Amino acid sequence: MTHVHEVTRDELERRKRTILDRVGMTYDQLAERAERYALVGEEWSAWSELREIGFLLDDDS
Amino acid sequence: MTASQQPWALQDLAQQFAEEWDDLLKAVFPAAPDFDVETRGSKFVVHPTGRVVPLFVQQERLASLEVTASCVWDSESRYLAVERSQFTLAADLDRTPILRFDYVRNMNVRPHSHIQVHGHRGAMSHLLSRAAHPTPHDLASLHLPTGGSRFRPCLEDVVQFLIEECRFDCVSGWKAHIEAGRERWRRKQVAAAVRAVPSEAARVLSELGYAVTMPITPVADSTAALTRW
Numbered sequence: 001m002t003h004v005h006e007v008t009r010d011e012l013e014r015r016k017r018t019i020l021d022r023v024g025m026t027y028d029q030l031a032e033r034a035e036r037y038a039l040v041g042e043e044w045s046a047w048s049e050l051r052e053i054g055f056l057l058d059d060d061s
Numbered sequence: 062m063t064a065s066q067q068p069w070a071l072q073d074l075a076q077q078f079a080e081e082w083d084d085l086l087k088a089v090f091p092a093a094p095d096f097d098v099e100t101r102g103s104k105f106v107v108h109p110t111g112r113v114v115p116l117f118v119q120q121e122r123l124a125s126l127e128v129t130a131s132c133v134w135d136s137e138s139r140y141l142a143v144e145r146s147q148f149t150l151a152a153d154l155d156r157t158p159i160l161r162f163d164y165v166r167n168m169n170v171r172p173h174s175h176i177q178v179h180g181h182r183g184a185m186s187h188l189l190s191r192a193a194h195p196t197p198h199d200l201a202s203l204h205l206p207t208g209g210s211r212f213r214p215c216l217e218d219v220v221q222f223l224i225e226e227c228r229f230d231c232v233s234g235w236k237a238h239i240e241a242g243r244e245r246w247r248r249k250q251v252a253a254a255v256r257a258v259p260s261e262a263a264r265v266l267s268e269l270g271y272a273v274t275m276p277i278t279p280v281a282d283s284t285a286a287l288t289r290w
Binding site: 001002003004005006007008009012036037039040041042044045048049051052055056057058 | 072076079080083095096097098099100101104106108110112113127129131144145147149151155156157158196199201202
């Protein structure tokens with residue numbers, strides 16, 4: 001079974017803040033660690049989810 | 062905007078795509094979760110509820126498979142295009158990826174379909190160090206190319222690898238579902254390859270004895286489809 005959820009900008013921004021609070025880093029800090037392949041454990045799933053949120057938030061493409 | 066370009070038409074395609082993955086994974090792995098489709102405007106993200114599929118060995122949960130795809134319209138606003146997909150195997154022990162099968166449609170500096178192996182190998186680190194690679198000790202910084210958009214591995218390939226080579230628990234009768242799904246995937250990829258390089262399709266069909274007529278305005282072959290890394 002699949003479930004379709006329409007998400008809002010506010011909801012995505014809130015979720016983004018929650019994820020960053022969970023890993024205790026700013027987005028830029030996490031991105032810099034990802035670039036250096038220095039993520040560990042939960043940071044990987046956090047980074048993956050943040051990229052999806054970024055994709056949904058980006059209005060340009 | 063044509064009828065096929067309406068957001069709801071794309072939502073139908075994204076939901077159908079999610080249902081195919083949902084059906085496949087429930088038919089092959091025990092305790093596979095439902096799938097979610099998250100949407101905003103004309104963008105869709107497809108992943109299992111909870112983001113991962115649990116993997117078991119003799120009924121003990123040991124690992125997770127992250128499955129995700131971000132989707133948009135293709136360049137002609139006619140078909141669903143996967144902007145990015147990721148199949149990641151991680152042990153529950155440390156939750157750091159072991160293997161990643163990634164596809165990023167618009168990636169240019171690295172192969173846009175690739176595998177990353179999170180591991181260490183002294184000889185490779187030595188070679189990379191000698192070549193002044195910036196991260197010689199981490200194999201994950203290498204992107205092993207896997208054939209570009211059209212010839213990349215599908216979810217079915219990854220799942221069969223996990224069952225047959227890694228020996229994770231599976232549901233009886235799993236292989237028929239994998240083969241049916243793989244056929245569906247490859248037919249779509251062949252169709253997309255024909256759209257991208259119609260001159261080769263016409264040439265081969267003519268060789269096989271089909272009557273092929275050149276249209277008044279032929280579609281040019283896609284240089285990107287033929288040359289991109």
